[in-house]
Amino acid sequence: MAEALLKIEGIHKRFGGLHALNNVGLTINKGEVYGLIGPNGAGKTTLFNVLTGLYQPDEGTFTFNGRDLFRAKPHVVVSAGIARTFQNIRLFAEMTALENVMVGRHIRSKAGALGAVLRNKGTMEEERSIRSKAMELLAYVGIADVAEERARNLSYGHQRRLEIARALATEPMLLALDEPAAGMNPRETDELKGLMHKIRDGGVTILLIEHDVKLMMDLCDRIAVLDYGKKIAEGVPEVVRKDPKVIEAYLGAAHA
Amino acid sequence: MDIFLQQILNGLVLGSIYALIALGYTMVYGIMGLINFAHGEVVMFGAMVTISVITALTGAGVDLPGVVLVLIGLLVAIPACMLLGYVIERVAYRPLRGAQRLAPLITAIGLSIVLQQVAILIWGRNYIPFPQILDHDTVEFFGASITKLQIVIIVLCIAIMAGLLMMVERTKLGRAMRATSQNPSVAGLMGVNVNTIISTTFVIGSALGAIAGVMVATNYDQAHYYMGFMIGLKAFTAAVLGGIGNLGGAVAGGLLLGIIESLGAGYIGTLTGGFLGSHYQDIFAFIVLIAVLIFRPSGLLGEKMADRA
Amino acid sequence: MTKALDTNKKVGLFLIAAVVLAVLPFIVGNTLGNSWIRIIDFALLYVMLALGLNIVVGFAGLLDLGFIAFYAVGAYTYALLGSPHFGLHLPFYITIPLGALFAALFGILLGTPVLRLKGDYLAIVTLGFGEIIRIFMNNLNAPVNITNGPQGINLIDPINVGGLSLGKALQVGGTSLNSVYLYYYMFLALTVLVVIMAWRLQHSRIGRAWVALREDDIAAAAMGINIRNIKLLAFALGALSGGVAGGLFASFQGFISPESFGLLESIMILAMIVLGGMGHIPGVILGAVVLTIAPEVLRDVIGPLQMKTFGRMLIDPENARMLLFGLALVVMMLVRPEGMWPSKRRKAEFEDAKEAAAQKG
Numbered sequence A: 001m002a003e004a005l006l007k008i009e010g011i012h013k014r015f016g017g018l019h020a021l022n023n024v025g026l027t028i029n030k031g032e033v034y035g036l037i038g039p040n041g042a043g044k045t046t047l048f049n050v051l052t053g054l055y056q057p058d059e060g061t062f063t064f065n066g067r068d069l070f071r072a073k074p075h076v077v078v079s080a081g082i083a084r085t086f087q088n089i090r091l092f093a094e095m096t097a098l099e100n101v102m103v104g105r106h107i108r109s110k111a112g113a114l115g116a117v118l119r120n121k122g123t124m125e126e127e128r129s130i131r132s133k134a135m136e137l138l139a140y141v142g143i144a145d146v147a148e149e150r151a152r153n154l155s156y157g158h159q160r161r162l163e164i165a166r167a168l169a170t171e172p173m174l175l176a177l178d179e180p181a182a183g184m185n186p187r188e189t190d191e192l193k194g195l196m197h198k199i200r201d202g203g204v205t206i207l208l209i210e211h212d213v214k215l216m217m218d219l220c221d222r223i224a225v226l227d228y229g230k231k232i233a234e235g236v237p238e239v240v241r242k243d244p245k246v247i248e249a250y251l252g253a254a255h256a
Numbered sequence B: 001m002d003i004f005l006q007q008i009l010n011g012l013v014l015g016s017i018y019a020l021i022a023l024g025y026t027m028v029y030g031i032m033g034l035i036n037f038a039h040g041e042v043v044m045f046g047a048m049v050t051i052s053v054i055t056a057l058t059g060a061g062v063d064l065p066g067v068v069l070v071l072i073g074l075l076v077a078i079p080a081c082m083l084l085g086y087v088i089e090r091v092a093y094r095p096l097r098g099a100q101r102l103a104p105l106i107t108a109i110g111l112s113i114v115l116q117q118v119a120i121l122i123w124g125r126n127y128i129p130f131p132q133i134l135d136h137d138t139v140e141f142f143g144a145s146i147t148k149l150q151i152v153i154i155v156l157c158i159a160i161m162a163g164l165l166m167m168v169e170r171t172k173l174g175r176a177m178r179a180t181s182q183n184p185s186v187a188g189l190m191g192v193n194v195n196t197i198i199s200t201t202f203v204i205g206s207a208l209g210a211i212a213g214v215m216v217a218t219n220y221d222q223a224h225y226y227m228g229f230m231i232g233l234k235a236f237t238a239a240v241l242g243g244i245g246n247l248g249g250a251v252a253g254g255l256l257l258g259i260i261e262s263l264g265a266g267y268i269g270t271l272t273g274g275f276l277g278s279h280y281q282d283i284f285a286f287i288v289l290i291a292v293l294i295f296r297p298s299g300l301l302g303e304k305m306a307d308r309a
Numbered sequence C: 001m002t003k004a005l006d007t008n009k010k011v012g013l014f015l016i017a018a019v020v021l022a023v024l025p026f027i028v029g030n031t032l033g034n035s036w037i038r039i040i041d042f043a044l045l046y047v048m049l050a051l052g053l054n055i056v057v058g059f060a061g062l063l064d065l066g067f068i069a070f071y072a073v074g075a076y077t078y079a080l081l082g083s084p085h086f087g088l089h090l091p092f093y094i095t096i097p098l099g100a101l102f103a104a105l106f107g108i109l110l111g112t113p114v115l116r117l118k119g120d121y122l123a124i125v126t127l128g129f130g131e132i133i134r135i136f137m138n139n140l141n142a143p144v145n146i147t148n149g150p151q152g153i154n155l156i157d158p159i160n161v162g163g164l165s166l167g168k169a170l171q172v173g174g175t176s177l178n179s180v181y182l183y184y185y186m187f188l189a190l191t192v193l194v195v196i197m198a199w200r201l202q203h204s205r206i207g208r209a210w211v212a213l214r215e216d217d218i219a220a221a222a223m224g225i226n227i228r229n230i231k232l233l234a235f236a237l238g239a240l241s242g243g244v245a246g247g248l249f250a251s252f253q254g255f256i257s258p259e260s261f262g263l264l265e266s267i268m269i270l271a272m273i274v275l276g277g278m279g280h281i282p283g284v285i286l287g288a289v290v291l292t293i294a295p296e297v298l299r300d301v302i303g304p305l306q307m308k309t310f311g312r313m314l315i316d317p318e319n320a321r322m323l324l325f326g327l328a329l330v331v332m333m334l335v336r337p338e339g340m341w342p343s344k345r346r347k348a349e350f351e352d353a354k355e356a357a358a359q360k361g
């Protein structure tokens, strides 16, 4: 039996009158690629925001790797081992690519203000290791050559990769990717797929939102479907794909 | 004399003036999303110009009833302040639209300083007394007293505010203003001339500011080049209290702040066992401002907004 | 090879700067007189203040319009513990660190309630805090006299380093070194420390976290940065520098009153940062020096110039100075919003913004 890494139950999130998440529950197992699909506005990103502490859920339970993360602050979530990327890329635009990833090391390093001012041996060593680890990660996602470029000047595909590298820098157990292939051409998408395989094989569990159905079928071990804030289906790709409720949700959405 | 009722009355007078000024802040914020730091100085100019006109008229031996003199003063001050508001927007804000947030703030502060210094050049550094042309007869009201002038101030404020709200709700101009505040680029696509609307907003806000300035001057019997700072800050607080960007909110916030301040000043001595006295009056506005921003940043009537992640 | 050359150049420049700073008071004292050394002493105080505020505004992106409050806390701490007011005469190596500590605590105290605020709102609330503190300084003379109200505190002890009072001229050989010389070296030493502190903070894990916060607080939180702590750290460390400068100010001036800690002072310090080059330490130093010196030059120039051209005073020099200051703020923001000496990155940022605006318009 697979070992559960993340488990949520009965999660509700309301924005005024809008019930963006309605009694959502799901379990993600260690080592799998778990997909999340649903029409626009279904609540996928909202669920990400709840899982990463950016939004406070109204009700429910949320445990991760044995820790209770219900309404935990974002930095607590990150230190517990969940990292994410954003649907609408949120890099630190004026920092270099390298610096972006170095920020990702923040939670795994500890030099404080005093260390920074005194520049003692420990601090300097830590700083060096932050830098080399960040360089390594840039190479890992394949953009080491643009390390000194400002993030805002990178191509779209590179920015997406940089966001992944920055998230990986926090040493996550679960990497949550919000539409990482959006706006990519088929070749870039293919490369991205390779990268995700590599990440999973490296032992990181992946939670993936993507609209590209074919990509999801290829990549995911299991898929959950959200519609109007409710989970309407869950299972292996082949089954979910044939689920009449899912077809209805997509067709309904397309016709609406 | 009933202290409680008296303070409420004082608060209403103050509050309606705050409300009038708050409308200027809130309209500009609603449309451009920026705090017009120089608005307080427009209020000050309104007061100063009116006093100058009245003094000139009486000096020239014009013998008219006080009310008429004030009205003539206003007839000069209002256009002058409208022009000032127009120039402020053109010079300081329009070139910076879309720039980093800090830039308009710094220009506005710079402009405030310039306007204060210009006021010193024209009117000097001293307090200028309001000419003694209005009678200060009081009316007794359940044990509290209020001057007729203050009643006029309250009534006038309410009338002006009602007029403004009606204009925004009913007229074409008002519709264009509301459209611009919701989404300037869409409004622009739909044929609204955004620049004109923004200018108009500044001009209207400045006209209200001019009237408010005169009210402040008559109420305190004096004006001063620095008067715009405190009154502006309090009116801004009123706007935030009501929910910035919301016209009705500015009115409610103004009245409420006026009353809080008066009651606070009236009772702080008793409340702190004499430790703090009424010279702490000015801190109430700040405390209200800070409390609102912390506990309900959207204000009393504003919509609750969340950071979108 | 070029790198070695670069380093040599840097060392050379550094040595030249060190020599110039070391002899500066003698040059200035012999040409312009001691009053100008005094002005330079003030410039150093303002450099410390501006570098402190720069941590908050320039590094972390938190708009603070009440920064002068921390200067006040440092100054009052020194004054109350080292003057006849309470009859306490504690030495500077206790009062100045204590003032810095109080200022830092105030930074945290005032920072905590405003953690959720950004931009203009934060500016206004901090402005409010600054005013509240000033109102208290003005009124805490009754019923218990703590601050001595608007009269302020007089006869504050000068700094005394191991028996050498910086408040009195020092006799060396045949010559006598005026107090302003002694304070100069004291201030210079502390300014250098503040510069090093700011520089090292900027190029550290903490400095990166501040930039991340400034650029995108949501992404920063999602990267595991504890937003609350990193903001409070910025407030505290900024206030710390302000507190040190405040203590030095009190001892140097010998007299303080609430008047020295008004909104205009806060604006002045913010202007030093913005006009100098926000976030860029050399720019901020330049801004502080220029904005301290320029008004003094103007003071000497405006009056005589008017007398010469018009034969009488048309506008009072104080008035003219402030008018020019206000105009400078407006004009600078319109033509060079990145400041006199921005960092390369900041400059690029502004150029990008300009380009984007040009494409849109």
Ligand SMILES: Nc1ncnc2c1ncn2[C@@H]1O[C@H](COP(=O)(O)OP(=O)(O)OP(=O)(O)O)[C@@H](O)[C@H]1O
Pocket (backbone or CB within 6 Å): A015, A018, A020, A038, A039, A040, A041, A042, A043, A044, A045, A046, A047, A087, B306, B307, B308, B309
């Ligand atoms: N901060 C917020 N305030 C108010 N409403 C919000 C907020 N965030 C999300 N919503 C609303 O919640 C609903 C779900 O949005 P969400 O972004 O989660 O959808 P999504 O499934 O990610 O859609 P897409 O595929 O378009 O990215 C939408 O109606 C959205 O407008």
Ligand SMILES: [Mg+2]
Pocket (backbone or CB within 6 Å): A044, A045, A046, A087
């Ligand atoms: Mg989404």
